[in-house]
Amino acid sequence: MKRCLWFLLCGLLAIQIGSIAALGDDTPSPKKQEAAEVKACAEMAFTGFRSIADTREKRFQGKVTELSALCRGGQNAVTFRMTPWVDFTNYWGTGDLSSLPKGYLNTSGPQFRGVSGGLLDLEYQRIELIKFNLFDNAGTYRDYVAGRNGLTGAALKTWPQLRLPQSNPNYVLAGGDGEQVCKGQLIRARTLTGICNDIRNPLMGSTGMPFARNAEFETTFPDLEQTQLTKNRHGGRINLLTPDPQVISRKLFTRAQSNSDACNRGFGLPNNSPDANCDYQKAPFFNVLAAYWIQFMTHDWFSHMEEGHNAPQMMEVGCTAQKVNGVATPLTPDDVQKLGCRPSDRVDKTYVLQDSPPDQFSSGGRTYLARAPRTFANNNTAWWDASQLYGFDDVSVKRVKRDPKDPAKMLLETVSGVGGGYLPVLSAGDPAPAQWAGQESVAFADNWSIGLSFYHNLFGREHNSFVDEFRRQAALKPAADSGLRNPSDPKQVIRNQDVSADELFDAARLVVSAEIAKIHTIEWTPQLLYNEPLYKGMNANWNGLLGTGDPDTSKALADVVTHGFGHSKNATKESQWYSVFASGPGIFGMGSKVPHYDITNPNDVNGGVNHFGSPFNFPEEFVTVYRLHPLVPDLIEYRDVSKAPNQIVEKVAVIETFEGKATDAMRSRGLANWGLSLGRQRLGLLALHNHPQFLQNIRLPRLDTPTQQLDIGALDLIRDREHGVPRFNEFRRQYGLRSLTGYDDFVDQHLAVDSAARKEQAEIVSQLREVYGTHVCDASKVITDAQVNEDGSPINDCLGHPNGSVVDNIEDVDTVVGWLAESTRPHGFAISETQFVVFILNASRRLFSDRFFTSSFRPEFYTQLGVDWVINNGPGPQMMEAGAPNGHKQPVSPLKRVLLRNVPELTPELQHVVNAFDPWGRDRGQYYSLEWKARPDAASDPAFKQ
């Protein structure tokens, strides 16, 4: 082993030195600097790689040694090591052209070191996230910590808590009182409630299971002050309505308007006049289609609500107090007027699943809580199963209409004046609360928007496109093998002509779900995180790190596996974590290529999944980082595809496309026009002072309250507090990110001292100080056990400042406020690094845990056409994109293909588009440019003059 390691290290050293020697004379780096980098790489290689941390306070925080920084990013990377933010963003090649020292798209030399270094950092983070951040609320946590029957917890694969209860209609079929292993009809397709995805743990991920946590149970619900650490951290300063959520919203979230009349609180001007204007901070590389995409996704993954409402009890939502000179002071009517908040707003409380005191247990000399003090049900399936389209319980499925003429299809209607099929509208017999009247009849119908209408209709069409193609091929070759098999009669070939309408409907659902997962993984996310390491990382996530054939990603994996796991002294841990990682990241199709695959063999059907010892569900902390309301603009710049796409013909208020009005807007104007409009417009930056005006004042007639209004920005804070999400600084520590020592840390140190942007950030720092306040610190109070200071000492209330000094109440900052305030971000990141770290863990897990994305990605379930469709992004052979965008030859991206197929009116516009989530009129420039510049034939688009 040692010898192997030595060769690997020498090999790596040779690559790094070789790549630097190859720089030649054309490098812009001064010779001295170049030599220093060469030396740093050599020394770094000899000092060896870090091991995976044994305890959480020793984990990797995205911060590297000075040698590594110098090797991977030169002096620039060394300079920014002192900030709390992750280092990889300062490496060579991880930004735009200016991050490339040797010119465009050089795959050796500094760019190679920088990008592979970034990937290496991300892999360390992911492994340690899997190791330290899994906390299941379904009763399995004790076994995870203490192990069971001689197996360590992380190696467990089945849990008694995930058996079907006797009350479940499939109880007997799954095995009843005996060993439960789903079989027969239960395993052929995605089930309505998500049971039997993991055939040995039938309840996993099904509707109604508790949300998990990524933060230690003891640190959740900080206002309950469960531990001395939490008491010390917050000093009694926080609770559900303190600091006041509506005051936070008005002071920190409101979009400033240059002309409030032109915005009219988000309502725009009469007749949708294009003269209306609501200012918002825009992300130049991400469009409004991307904003609605993520709303569409969250409706697949989770919901705290049931059929559009919360629990029956009502509660206050703030607008009562603010800090004046650091002291909480009741708001006067004048203050209320000036702030624009509403003291008489009320909202229904969140549903609680369990709130009895949790059990405790001891293991290894420590006492643990067996679950969080309160838990909440995920009222959706946690699987990426397109349940927003197909249903997740007995009620929601009644709204899913199938075509009586061909029940394999979704029912789509013709609407006069606009082309293509449209989902039917809810009718009197459909189960739906009053607020959904007039909307399309879909499974997940809450907070209906024009974007949701767009995607539901689009994927309704895609479902039918698949069925049409299957029927077309079946008509040509009726006796050919469809690929499907029935586990009750596994040897029987199911010919194309034998496939029933139900079987075809189910196969189409599998295909649509997998396409959606693929779009999200390799099209939406690489545009959300628009840089080279993430492009490579996300493609590797889908295709498998080793399967990509990409030298950077493969090397990063080999380095971590060999050096990270190879050193562990604990044999169980070594093999366990080694296998976790070495087998894991293939993810899509993992375990589906075993020889002699047998659909009746649970090891084949289920063999590719990996839950890392903790059953899959989304954690509450995941919901928090998806509270992305600032993405939404107040006004949509409406265009007409049949006229001049460059022209903004109307400005339509988003609030006028809410609930039933979305359906009217869709049916009167059509999918193609909305696609063009949402595709061209930039979405809102995730930043403070960027919440839509309309969402701060939304009218929800379902509420039986004096105002029937809510501030959704404030509600986002309240919901997180109800769900016990740790506040921002501890949230970061829990996820292995470095915590901040005060509000000043939010200022981006890359900015010039006298720049306007830096002054704006300094202004935000003072606003945070005004809203959250300061206190005199006490260094004797230790505030966390998740992290220690760099010198190994505990982190205390003074956060590195002298005892007794006045420090910022940075520990009290709500998580959403904190990540919105993060202005230091990796290049092309539309989200913050704090949100990103949550995705690294959970985005991987929802692929790792799902057998339909791993060992059941097979023709036996999908049909052969289905498997090919997912791999090729549609029927027929793979289509390749022209040229090599950002240096990569790549297939035409999956959403672009879905749009071309189902909304053909968009074909001329889409010719210019590489990624459907990059604003369609933008010139992508070279190498991850973020410039807001029109492509030549969109030069007359007024959006580029703004």
Ligand code: HEM
């Ligand atoms: C027209 C646009 C939108 C409207 C009107 C809207 C409205 C709402 C409302 C009223 C709630 C409150 C539910 C509660 O009582 O807790 C909510 C929750 C939420 N919204 Fe939005 N929203 C919109 C767009 C988005 C977008 C683009 C995202 C992006 C991901 C998003 C993500 C969320 C999340 C994660 C929740 C919490 C859900 C839960 O707790 O289960 N929303 N939204």
